[in-house]
Amino acid sequence: MTEFYKAARLEEIKEGELYAVEVDGEPVCLTKVEGQICAFTDNCTHISGPLNEGELEGCTLTCPWHGAQFDVRTGKVLRGPARQDLHTYSIKIEDETIFVGLPEEE
Structure with missing residues (x-):
């Protein structure tokens, strides 16, 4: 089961920019x-x-430390040194608010 948490306002997230939040x-x-x-x-x-x-170019994100690359849409590793895909989260938008879905802890 996934629980959704408020993360940001829709207008805060700009095309091609990275926005850090704690959910x-x-x-x-x-x-x-x-x-x-x-x-x-x-x-x-x-x-x-x-x-x-x-650095984000299109859908490719490059880590600032060692240059690993990921597809932000799927989390897939595109270039090492990383070997493990990123964890991606489901989102839903209600009343111009972005909610991020986190899996319930077991």
């Missing part, structure tokens, strides 16, 4: 790519570099 204690990065809001963990899977400080 129920989890570091999450939001962006807009081709009009679509994407949400993913804000820590690189290599050694936890701050992805919100990285």
Whole structure:
């Protein structure tokens, strides 16, 4: 089961920009790519570099620490040194507010 938490206002997320938020204690990065809001963990899977400080070109995010690249839409690794995909989160938008879905802890 997924629980949704308020993360940001829709107007705060600009096309091609990275926006760091904390959602129920989890570091999450939001962006807009081709009009679509994407949400993913804000820590690189290599050694936890701050992805919100990285560079986004189209849908490709480059980690600022060691250059690992990810597709922000799917979380897939595009270039190492990272080997593990990013965790992506479902989102929903209600009344111009973005909610991020976190899986319930077991």
